Amino acid sequence: MTTSPLANPTATRELLEEFGLATKHRLGQNFLIDNHVIERICELAELAGDERVLEVGPGCGTLTLALLQEAACVTSIEADPELEPVLDAHAADYANFRFIMGDALKVTPEQIEQAAGGEPTVFVANLPYNVAATIILQFFQTMPALKRAVVMVQKEVADRIAAVPGNKTYGGYTAKLGLYAQVTGRFEVPPRCFMPAPHVDSAVVRIDRVDGVVPEELDREFVACVIDAAFAQRRKTIRNSMSANGFAKDVLDAAFEACGIAPTTRAETLDVADFVRLAQELIHDA
Known part of the structure; x- marks a missing residue:
């Protein structure tokens, strides 16, 4: 002891x-x-x-x-x-x-x-x-x-x-x-x-x-920016919160569809893997 x-x-x-x-x-x-x-x-x-x-x-x-x-x-x-x-x-x-x-x-x-x-x-x-x-x-x-x-x-x-x-x-x-x-x-x-x-x-x-949460080709800082935008207006849907914080709605809609995330979802229901997938799609669409 x-x-x-x-x-x-x-x-x-x-x-x-x-x-x-x-x-x-x-x-x-x-x-x-x-x-x-x-x-x-x-x-x-x-x-x-x-x-x-x-x-x-x-x-x-x-x-x-x-x-x-x-x-x-x-x-x-x-x-x-x-x-x-x-x-x-x-x-x-x-x-x-x-x-x-x-x-x-x-x-x-x-x-x-x-x-x-x-x-x-x-x-x-x-x-x-x-x-x-x-x-x-x-x-x-x-x-x-x-x-x-x-x-x-x-x-x-x-x-x-x-x-x-x-x-x-x-x-x-x-x-x-x-x-x-x-x-x-x-x-x-x-x-x-x-x-x-x-x-x-x-x-x-x-x-x-924990290693491997974020793929090597994806910047963790960008994933963090996605998370910040998603939670910026917590009472709003993820689409409204992120569109009010630097992300275009058409780009968001394409990314949500690719990830299987409903635009009406609230950020607090998504896990870390969801945010990583969303960031990957947003990078791809950009």
Whole structure:
């Protein structure tokens, strides 16, 4: 069982006091204080010891210290400059720990690869909830070597990530993430497992990369544009939504007919494969 010496209120509080720190709600800081949750995260991550792990929002390093026991290398990205001395202290104790100070959405894959000594293969994090969904999609889009992610997110975000067509939480984000990966595991985490306790419920999800969803000759970015147009006006039919967002009606009608999609369909009833087929026809008709 993999645990962290910081995964309890006393140890976390003492560390924060040692460095004169406090949590910052604007950065979405809620420190994990439950080793049972950490054990389950590590079990889902299935680290074999040779992975380069990427982490975002390490905070005071609670999850980080557990990951360092199982991974070849852990590279963390932290936005709060006041936490740099804490991470420096961890780096002095662990030769396989590196960190980057900055905004995870602005740090480039090249910077991450340089810090990690190679491309990250696994993403494990207790993510800042206000940017979690964006980070997950961006990392799968820009880091092709990333095989899987095990991330703590707000329960509502987990619901969006794992939603299926016809579900009210299924939307453009879910479909776009589905171009790269799919959810293969999940468990809930109550507020009492954090310090301070958040006002929302949390969940950990495992997301595995899936190859071959989009044919090599088809640009994923174009498929994403099709998805965005389809969901742009969610209450409208897919024909009306897409025609109001850059696609000609005659081209749409030909593509719908070729795909066997009724123009009166709503976007939330289509799965990822439907959007891929539709994009292929739209490219062909164009």
